[in-house]
C-alpha cells in the first residue's frame with residue numbers, strides 16, 4: 690500500500706513512520722505545504738521523495754492547491770486504495786480531497802478528541818486546566834478533527850507543565866500509535882462501522 694505523508698513542520702511523526710516496520714505499507718512520497726521545513730530533510734535522508742506544494746502560491750483557491758497535492762501523490766503511486774497520512778499537516782482538507790480517499794486518510798492530533806480540536810490543542814488543554822489529555826489517531830472525514838477514532842492514549846498533565854513539556858510527552862504516544870495504525874490499515878485490519886473503528890481479529894466485529 691503506497692502512502693503519501695503530508696507535513697508542515699518538524700516531522701517527528703514522519704520520522705516515526707520512516708523508522709517503523711509498516712508491514713504492507715511504504716511511504717512513497719512526502720508532501721509539505723511549506724518550504725524549508727525539517728520534515729523534508731527527514732524524507733530526503735530516508736531516500737523518500739520530498740515535494741513542496743506551497744499553499745501560498747494558490748491564494749484562496751483550495752481546490753487548485755489540493756489538485757496539485759493529488760497530482761504529486763498520483764505521480765508517486767498514491768492512488769485511491771493507497772493511503773494518506775497527515776503528520777503535523779496544518780491545512781484543512783476539503784471534502785473534495787477527502788472523498789478521493791474514503792477511510793484511507795489518517796490524522797494524528799495532540800489531544801483526546803473530541804476535546805480540544807484545532808491547531809492549539811496542547812495550549813488549549815493546559816489553559817482549560819485538564820488533569821489528563823493525550824493523543825488521538827483518527828480517520829479524516831471532512832470535519833475538523835472529527836473522524837472515526839482509531840487509537841487514543843491518555844497523558845497526564847503534571848504540575849509545572851508548560852505546553853512544550855506536555856507536547857513532548859504527547860508526541861511519544863503519537864509516535865507509537867501512528868505507525869501502528871498505518872500498519873493495521875495496510876493489513877486490512879481496520880473495520881469501520883459508523884463512528885466505530887474495530888480491529889479485525891479483536892473479537893469485537
Ligand code: GRF
Nearest residue numbers: 699700701702777797798799
Ligand atoms: C503533532 O503533535 C501533531 O499531532 C500536530 O502537530 C504535531 C506535529 O509534530 N498536528 P511533528 O511535525 O510530527 O513533529
